[in-house]
Amino acid sequence: MLRVFPCFTTLNELGNAKRMMIPFGQIQYRRGRTPMPRQLVNLLLMLAYGLAFWLTLGLAAHWGGKGFYSVWFPAAGLRLALLWHAGPRFTPAIAAVEILVNLAMGRFSITSPDLAMTLWGILRPVLAYGGVVALIRWLSSGRRAGVMAPPMPFSLAAVAAPGIAAFSALPEALLRPDRTAVESIQDVMISLTAFAVGDLLGVLIVAPPLLWVAETMSQRRIGMIAALRECAIRGSATLEVALLLAGGIATTWLLNRIGLGSQPMPLILAVAWVGLRFGRFPVWMALTIVSILVLPETAGAFSTTDRLHLHLDLATVVVVGYLAGSYCDAQKEARTDIERRDRLLFQAERLKTLRAMSVAVIHEISQPLSTLAIEAKHLHQITGGADDEIMRSAALVDRKAATLSNLVRRLRRFGGAAVDEPSALPVSALIESVAAIAAPEARDQGASLKLGPIDPDLVVFAQEVELTQALMNLLRNAIHAASDGNVELSGEKEEEMVRIMVTNRVGPSHRAKAGMGVGSLVAQAIVEAHGGHLEKAKVQDGVAHASIILPLAGDNA
Amino acid sequence: MSINDRKVYVVDDDADLGAAVARLLGRHGFSAQSFLDPVQLLDIYAQAPAACIVTDVMMDDLDGFGFADRIRVMDPGAAIIFMTAWPTTANAVDSVRRHGGIDYLEKPLDEARLLAAVSEGVDWSGRRRQQLARTATLSPREREVFDLLVQGHSNKVIAGMLALSPKTVEDHRASIMSKTEANGLAQLIALASPD
The missing domain is CATH 1.10.1760 (Arp2/3 complex 21 kDa subunit ARPC3)
Structure with missing residues (x-):
């Protein structure tokens, strides 16, 4: 299963x-x-x-x-x-x-x-x-x-x-x-x-x-049970199906009674209606009822041609009904798909606003932070010979200001440089910067990031910000799914491509988290725009691997 | 080297940052002064030129690039370093190629890189001023000959271009060599190039 x-x-x-x-x-x-x-x-x-x-x-x-x-x-x-x-x-x-x-x-x-x-x-x-x-x-x-x-x-x-x-x-x-x-x-x-x-x-x-x-x-999943329950709750729908079916059967019977032979048309109309309105499951119920009514009639001592004739009619009814139901379900799928795209679009708009805001915030922060970092370092230096307490405080302030400066620089590269053209990007640099960005989130989730073997010569031609986003999304999924808190990032050459892989162990009761889809969809779109493809998380022996596969740039290709 | 040769101006519309950078440079042996408004600095610059100017790019009335261009006109011997909180690749390239910048620094500032850039700028400025001084005494006609010489033209070609006799060009050339104390064409060319 x-x-x-x-x-x-x-x-x-x-x-x-x-x-x-x-x-x-x-x-x-x-x-x-x-x-x-x-x-x-x-x-x-x-x-x-x-x-x-x-x-x-x-x-x-x-x-x-x-x-x-x-x-x-x-x-x-x-x-x-x-x-x-x-x-x-x-x-x-x-x-x-x-x-x-x-x-x-x-x-x-x-x-x-x-x-x-x-x-x-x-x-x-x-x-x-x-x-x-x-x-x-x-x-x-x-x-x-x-x-x-x-x-x-x-x-x-x-x-x-x-x-x-x-x-x-x-x-x-x-x-x-x-x-x-x-x-x-x-x-x-x-x-x-x-x-x-x-x-x-x-x-x-x-x-x-x-x-x-x-x-x-x-x-x-409780697909079938839910469908049955839905039928029961939607009494009007059930009634409609029942009326249509009964009408079809009664008309067929009536036509037969007045000497027109067995005519499938009323039933075809009935099941097509049911299928188009309610989908495959209700129409399958209706078709099963029709079959149950017809099959005993045609069993046993019945002339072969008559039986074939009736069954051809029955097959027509069943095929029409089933196709109508499938069409209805496909329509529902399409509608759901459009709704999903609408949501993605909305999400993208919100992200755009959020990005503009964060770029502005980063700019506003970087001014005072520059001052702070310079002064903190100075303070640290001049307190070298001072009281131990003062010295330690100054050292701490200096260190924190430096960390914050690094963070802001990295964040800005991530959020602000969208106009930049694609460029040659070392895979090791990409992985390191993603690991640095994800580190706080990993810590919050109690996960630890490990960088696996990365060939330093691997270079891809890419839009750094977008690719960072794609890898970040995969990494985030892995951090949330990791059962033992260990997530590994690695990069290796695979023929003419490079495979950037996110690996984590998942428990036996692993289930996809809600909301996981959008992240991988975005990642997929980005990776495909770079001429590569995404291998979504596959689980083998309790270990999940998700990979971004990109064409190599330059001499390595 | 006199103290004036290590003069550095810092221009930033954030007064605290400008002052902090100036004090930092002061601690590292530069004579640094900060300005809030580039126009203010332009007003006094002719009287007090500096070896190096560290300027923000995004400022209210006059941006860092426009400011740098105006400084360049007044003083081709000053080194210019840009710093910005909105770094873009295009600006980084322009700052060096079109506006003669020594470096393009991202805020929050990397202190070591800032100090290295300012040191380099001051050194560059010193060399550049020496070059400029050696060619400063040339007469206008000698200047024309000099410009064509360093482009690689022969005496004969220059004579044709300036409608002079080859003999006159020969004389100008000798005069240029003696005024700049250059020892051959290679050194002349070195004098003409900023680096």
Whole structure:
């Protein structure tokens, strides 16, 4: 239960804007409460999958037919949910489990002459699903993430995987029609359509709640529960959903009664409305209710074509409803994103004012401080032979004035020189000045700063003030997160780049602090403007590393 | 070196700071006096020139750079040091390149650097005054020839440029050499450059 999947936000988490910035598969903070060995977790996951797969496979048999794939295949939903949750690298394990379950159910025998073909038949859809998940994750990672705003990636995978899995069965169905006992091309097409429809229904009805549950468990967030509570509190919304759904069902039934056959249109309208207004969770509830009403009707003794016909209608309703819900959630995400940007903008304005103020204050202070430092030093010198008490006081005043002078000089460089052009900046100087600025804050937090190895020859071409700000933000996060109070700063060459790393130890109960997002966002923007990139804090064996990676300047590059 | 050769003026619109700097310099063997207003100093400067002037950059009526330019016109032999509470890279470069500053100091002042800069300024001023003294006795025509000589022109070219005969230029050149006590063209060029 280790990963964060930003594509699958639940209603109340839509406000959590930071998650939009995290590409897939990137582990941010592992918040696992238990140090249960990962192998054991994976084994349990696979056992649970095997059991659930076995149950759903038995269930699907009621909607199958001779030579036809089942038109209600919830096992596909399990498979996609697991792949999406655990990652495409689980594809081989899932394939093995499915083969074992099929064997245990007596669906094939290891002595069968067609063993290879049978195994391939079981493997093929698993590989197709794994491939689709891997592809969509790749598409929605890194720089491409911008065009794939959550919950788009999952929706895409949910719609694409069944289609691709069905399509992948086409060559075999054409070359070996005897294996599925269908003869004409028409039968092959019907069979594969049934495959796609069954998987589609299974995926869209079964996978979302599983992922919601998994997310709720892994992040100790109360996403699903909160969504349910929200539904309960917002009685009017629940009533609206119920009325729309009941209206759709009643109209469909009525149309059927007056001899127009089964018409999906009223239900499509109803679920599209629900989806567009309330998002994925309510629409999923509605779709589940519709499916529960339809599926028993079509199970068992029912002609295959009629069943396929009904399930095609059902699949249409489900896809439309789910896409409408996804669209609504994506809109909510976008709105939240805009709100977050507004807040950042506001913050930036305030910072600008604050900076102007602090520059003025620094100026005002530096005048009298100059006098004070000169006189204090003089006093210190002339009291050299005086009474011990006087001498010590004078020495103290001199030392404090000198410290204050240094501080003001450093602060001014930090706050006042924004007009300066980028220049060659030794990494060691940057790290030292940041360490000096952060020292008082570290002391307040009971943390100690340590400078790790820094190659003195490393030079970057940078706007010093901005880069100082970026590193400062990372350092500040580390100071607040450090469990044992030790924070280390280091700089090292890494091919043509330099890596400036902030390291701290985090406790097992480590959680991201509120407000941590803005600092790293600012840092990220600055570092990217310098042609580098930011690696946000990653935790490995209880140690968090956050890095700024910048191109080297000059001869070192 | 007489006491007057170590005369330093401090100009700052913060009276306390000006006085503190002047007293500091006084303790280190300079004859320092502080001024609140650069215009006041300009009024008396002709009568009492100094080896070095330490001036603030941001002041009310006349800023440090404008003040330095006016001092330069009156006295090319005075060293100027700028100090400021609003340091910028652009000003730091300008202070040295365009306004002939010896150094550009940031407030709060680094005492060691201030003292080093003032020492350097006083030394520079001494050398510069000697150079100026050696070329001060040149006649206007000799001055013209001198200026062209140190730019590297030959007698013949100078004669052409000033519409004189090469022989006359030759005479001026000999006179310049004797007045400045220079031993060859290299020393002449050294006299013409401020450093």
